[in-house]
Amino acid sequence: MKELKEQLINRIKAHFPDITVENNFNYNRFDVSINKESIHSILFYLKDVMGFKHLSDTNCVDWLEEGEFEIVFIVWSPAEKIKIFVRTRIDRNNPVLETLDMIWPQLHTYEREFREMFGIQFTGLEAPDEFILEDWQGPPPYRRDFDTAAFAAETFFERPGREDAEDVREAITKLTGEEIPEFAKKYSR
Amino acid sequence: MINDKNSQKIVDIIQNWARQHSIWVLAYGTGCGAIELPPTMTSRYDAERLGVRGAATPRQADVLLITGYLTTKTLKRVIRVYEQMQDPKYVVGFGSCTINGGMYYDSYNTIKVLDKYLPVDVYINGCMPRPEAVLSGFAKLQERIAEGRAEGAKKYKENLEWYRANQKKIIPNWVMPDYNW
Amino acid sequence: MNPVLNIFILFLGGAILTYFAGRINKVLQSLLFLASVLVPAFLFYTQLSIGQSATFSVDGITLNWSLNYFGWLFSLIVLGLGAMAAIYAVSYMKGKQRLGTFYFNFILSIMSMTGILLSQDLISFFIFWEIMTWSSYLMTIYNGNKVQSIGIKYFVFSAIGAYAMLMAIVMVHSITGSFLIKDLINAYPTMQLGMQIWIPVLLLTGFAVKAAMMPLHVWAPGAYSNSPMAYTSVFSGALSKMGVYGMTIVFVTLINKIPQGIWFREVIAWMGGITAVIGTLWAIKQDDAKKLLAYSSVAQLGYIITGIAIGTELALLAGLFLAVMHALFKGTLFMVVGAVEKQTGTTNFTEVSGLIRKMPWTFFAALLSIIALAGIPPLGGFVGKWMLYESLITSNHYLLVIVIFFSSTAAFLYCYKFLFGFFLGQEEKEWSHVKEAPAAMVVPMVILSLLMFVLGTFPGILLSPINNGLQALGYTDSYKNLWETSVILNGWGNHVVLQPILYYIIAIFLFFVVFLTLKGYKNTRYVTTKDISSSGEIPKEDENLTFSENFYQPFFRAVEPVMRRQIDKFYKNLGEGLEALFEFMRRIYTGNGQTYAIYVIAFVVIMLLFGNYLLK
């Protein structure tokens, strides 16, 4: 498998010399990092020339500290049985990328989601603004600087918990006189 | 001669008996709890023997089952559907998520306490509630109907403003026709 | 002076006066128009008695006008519907151009139809027939240039019919030496076989064109839908009945008298049945109300023709009863379409919906007419259809009854489409300004629909004049007194009292309606059509929730493999052929009067030569 991976990496490198390759995995995977300008051409190349027909998954990771979004395309070749992680990074403050849905139609859906959840603008993406959320007014929720717990506490009602630490079964016994069943006794405090 | 009050009482008892034994559940799987409804309706548990059966549209349904967590987007539809149902109508909260948010207590998109938005008649707890729990929930609802205590719709009508304020708080774009009876 | 002549003079004078009155005052013109339709109609029923006649002799040709019971029966259609349509027309035509032409032709049509009913000789019959054709032709092209080809289609078919008729008249004259219908009837059984066949065939061709029988119906949808609706209700309601009138006379007095007539009867009856099926299928397909009604007229005339062609007593009664009912409901329905067109500006089902709360009276009229059309008791259409089925079954037309029944079941489809398309469905904002039609339009519609209700519940009222009319044609009726209590005779000799049944329906209906209204309305609540259970979703503003396009797609998917051979191949080829013919005709018809004249003369010469050949 190692030779096969080397062979594939060399083929990619021949076309895209400026990529960074990470190949220290002991299973059928290697990573390719590329700048955002070449992402279209490498994906086209992988799909049409090298037979990586299947787009397994696409991800966006918010690296807040580094001020960048990392977009990962996981492509799979049914013939070689290898998956490649193609990574690219875009600026977090100006997240713009050209749409990729002409390569795989399902990327259309992914891009709509990223636009909504991370605020990444895909130029040329023709779709309604709303995909999953409706009437959302806050910041894109999947960004790491959005605090969901605080938002939820502020927006939604909360049912108050019990203030005492009394055992429920004992409380029931006290109220109704119902016996604690035998099997439940061992859980009582 | 029977006086009006007594005859009304008898009529109420008969009507409540009918309502109790004929519960048509709206076919709306709002959350993951809907997965335990097919087993509830099929051979081992067979809810139909209690008079529980599905109804396709809100106009015909008696019970709105909120099967689990409610996202804000679904809440809007649920309110719409609830208001289209015919009085008397009942809401059954299904699963922990409807009671206190369950495991999505910190999610920005799910409500935590259902009875602030809709009048809940019966809660069924558990994640997820087993078919036995669902049946016991229905049994509890039947009990309440028979006693004439399942009057969520009346409560909703009386406290409409309060419910509306709560609903509008999380649904900013309110385009629904008004509840006008 | 002779009252017969009076009526014609009043009609003609009224027409001319109305035409010119438009230059003085529009209101005066409308009043004159109304007067010149209503006054002669009034005189017709008050001054004329049965048997009253007027005779002229010009150059040895005798023109004989007289009223008999059969003509009187059809005069009910012509003058009754004509009067209603006239009242409607005044309001409908308000604000339109070339009112003079419209009114003139309208009155002329009524006059010519009255004339046809009074004519007892073939010459005056033919003259009035031509006046009728021309006036209706001018109405067809009333709406402007784009309908020229439709007008020409109508004109050509009418011309074919007219010349066929003319040739028959020439043949009759050459044999009997007289133009009187009476003489023809008397001489017919003794004619040679060729004449016995050709005279009815040629006459029937002429009548079948007006009655829009397949395959001569091609003109009808276009002409019906392109005339002004106020006229179309007369066009489809009364004018097409002139074909039925003629056909009835031909069948009863000529064909039934010879033993070979059975072949005629079978062929024409089947043609009527096929006309009904094809007309119905095409009507279901239409998205435009006018077209739908036009094809439906074709289909309904199919039933009537079948009934008349079968020729048993019950069948004739059924055919004539249906003819009167058709005049009523189709007249009303075209008026309904006119009202909708006037108020909304469109007659397309895909564009307009939910008018029921805006135009309740129009809907009421449409509902009653549609129930009558569909043949659902207790309205009139049922009695007619019931008699038709009885007569078909008892006269051993087993397959024809299936055909007719299929067409009448399929008719429910377009009936529902008509009501749904205009009045039901979503109430759109776009049509929120629509108001009920003016009273002058609503009143005739409602009167006609109530009339349908009355005739449906008390069919005896109509059956006795029909019976009288048939007697006038020579039918001997031994059950005369039974008609008064609306007892219908089944072909196997069973006596039926239908009227109480219809009472029962009305009683039960009222009981439940009143019960539900009193009991149920209290706790119910009206909601708008936007508040529907659309799967919990809230429809957006621009989304169309009315189902109106391709309304019966599954039905046509089912019909397609069954009917493709029969309809598409034959009908389409025929249609294409005819279209090509008209294209060719249009080349000939350059719009130059001389070419028309040449064409007409050539046609006459050919016909005469052909007729000459036949006479030898």
Add this chain to the structure above:
Amino acid sequence: MESVLYNILGAVATFLLAFVVGMIYGGLNRKITARVQNRKGPPFYQNFIDAMKLASKRSAIHHGIMQHFGPAFIMVSSVMSLMVVPVLTHNQWFPNLNFHGDLIFLLYIMVFGPLGMALGAGQTGNPNSAIGVTRGLSLMTGFEIPWVMALVALMIQYHTTSIVDLMNVQIQSGTWLMFSSPFAFIAAVMAMLGMFRYSPFDIVGAPAELASGPISENGGKYLFVMMSAGSVFAFVKLTLYVDLFMGGADNLVILLVKTFVLYLIPVLYSLTTVRYRTEHAIRWFWGWPSFFGLLAILQAVFFK
């Protein structure tokens, strides 16, 4: 005067009988279905409870006058056809308005209700209702053909258009028409599958496709009236078949046995089949059932 009163009382009794029997048959249908599906199922009187509950709903909405009257139309149609169909042979307690030609009358009065309901469904403005109605009307053009063929065959064979006459024929000859005119019976039973609208012909209110079709917007009292009318209508259809093909019934027990056996045909067939699409259903009716109808007519014409 006395006879009028007698007749009215009899009509009410007939109506009550039809209502009760129709409702119980509906409940038994649910019970049988449940048993086939390995379930206990609801009690046989479940439909009464459902009806009572629907009737006691406190509110009901309508979208206008046609929707308000839609259920009334169905009720009128059901009751009217019930009045025409003889329930028992020669029983004064169940009078009927029998007359010559009532078979044709029935064909039309049976359509009256569905068409009225279709108007009500149309007024709701719900697209599901309208689509359901178009499907229902299209389906009607399907099953009416074999049904009419069967009826025409009976009419021409026995020279009558009256139900009572046909019953008398069977009483006199001692053979049921289902044996003497087997093809007509087969065609009619096949048409009955469509009339009952159970699977595979439940295309009008197919839940997975159109929610519940024309009755999508009807709830509470309206649904109650519709349900009652439907039950009466089911009884009418079954009784008509018994009258026409199975020799009628002398007393109630025989009537119930015969109708129930007949009712089992659509019920059991429905349990094993997938729903047709509209065009498939129409085409099916124009296929074998119509062929049997044609055979029935041929039999009636040539082997009288």
Add this chain to the structure above:
Amino acid sequence: MREKETTLYIGPQHPGITGNMMVRLKVTGDTIVKATTEVGYLHRAFEKLQEQRNWLQCFTLMCRFCVPEPDPAEESYARAVELLEGREVPERAKYIRVLVLELARLGAYMLWYGGQNGSLGLYTVGQWSVGDRNYILDLFEELTGGRVYHMYIWPGGVRRDLPKGFEEKVLRTMDYLENRLKDYDDLMFDNTIFQKRTQGIGIVSKEKAIEWGVVGPVLRGCGIKSDIRIDDPYEVYDRLDFEVPTQEGGDIWARALVRRQEVRQSIRIIRQVIEQMPSGEYYNRIPNPQKWALPKGDAYARTESVRGEVGMYIASDGGTKPRRTHFRGAAYVHGVTLLEKVLVGANISDVSPIMNSLGVCPPEIER
């Protein structure tokens, strides 16, 4: 001006929809001109919530991704964590995982029998199969304590060892189910109306299937032999003997036939697993979850579910909580891209059968 086509909503409140989602149809007649999937009714923001929880707490959320068949998500997560950390899994745990996965697959297929037949109006088979599914859920209950949510396959192995006598119970259940399957087939596949309703409906062509990224039984229904259990084998699938059924045609019928075969293959796998089950540890213990940090990096593990490929992507920044997790459900492609395209030109009555046949599971799409 209103649109020409009628708008029809299938869902969210509709008996024919496979969960809480909506398909907006534009129809003319009963032919669909345009279909738009709308999702988001079930969006709970799992991926956001998992960033707030530590690596073990995340595991409890996993089974909630898709309710009909929750185990592939657990499996994917466990394996992704193991890949990232390099943690070994005991042999017995691997076999138990396969057993659980296949049982879950069987359960989901039983539910599919119900859904597919319910959408076509054949409720009898649905009632039978959903009733029989309870026997599988009973097994799960005994093994894991939960009927639907198992929370059983976790990083390092499985949560609990097999109870005593469990293997025999599984085998008995399999015998029972195998007998029942014959009854289902009699009613379903031998039914001419079923064939009429499914053949030639909802066609996905071979080329389009590859282009659109279709996976699982839908792809196998187009005649392409593709199964992650074979292509990218995990756990002990490479040691088991089973077949991957394929069918030509790409319509509902072909997919139904594929699934019919797969149920039998699942039973076959379960029998083999029980036979080969080794003894030993079932769990490679993880450190204190509060302090359990994973190395920086990312990993992606995928599993074959009834709907096709599901996968879990995790990215770690070296802390005790994930930087990002992402669940790739098969329905993400099937429910949006594919459904919208397949529905164009279809009949209204085929919407629900097509959705059931494509295996659209909305919680996978919006998570």
